[in-house]
Amino acid sequence: MSQESRNIDIAHRLQQAFDEKQRKMRDAGTPYNKVIFANTVGESKQAVQAWFRTGTIDKLKLSKVSKELDVPIEWILTGDDKDIYLKVPNRQTQSLVKLIEMLPSELKEKCIREIFDSERLRVEQMDDILKHINML
Template identity: 30%
Template sequence: MRKVKHQFTMQSTYACLSRSKAIIYNESMSEKNPTEGLIARLTALNAKGISKTEMSRIAGVSKQAVSGWFKTGRISKESALAIADAVGVSVPWLLGEDVGEKDGLKPDEQRLLELYRQLPEEEQQNMLRIVSLRLKELDELYAKYMGRRIKGDSE
């Protein structure tokens, strides 16, 4: 099975409780029911033949803990990483985010990457420079705007 490189998206944040109980929280889950995303993906894995018993073995937790994932939609960071690695999916996908199952990229990000890879190497470097310059411009604009706003608030 292909090793998946996990990249947490801006929506994937986690609140560390104790090390063993670091809970991954998917911000997009709060838009609807906080349990829908993870539960749907765990159910999909279950339908593909990965039993709850197998999930508990992979994550090194009890079967009751796995049943809890299906009920509460909450999973520890360590368990999410273990499950995602074992089944070859990305953590953001496992958490129910709208990203590719294998690469964790959103459709627009995937399209950009496909287009970028079609460019000759020299043009790829040009595109990187252009994007870097644009980000620098936006950073400067933001700093200028915030500077004015702070001055305006203090007057």
């Protein structure tokens, strides 16, 4: 599969995730469009339109995009089944932050280090996925 084909697949998955988010927001009575999406992820409307057209996104933007669309980065990149990736809802994340804040300093620092180490490993895994995709 060529890089162009993979990028087109990414563009289709982005559109699919966006359409699903837009449907959920509409069902909740809240407007949602690509301008709102662009503002939420901190990008211009033109940049976002290019993502949906070409499927080419800076990997540093993928985290914001996946969070906003509520899909795993891995799914955006590979199309693998979304349900195999662990997702933590915002409420759980907020509860976790509150728990960490209540810990004694030494334990709090240890937890924060562990979280940062986990995120670093996740970024490395994402790099590996991207390298693998580019090799196919």
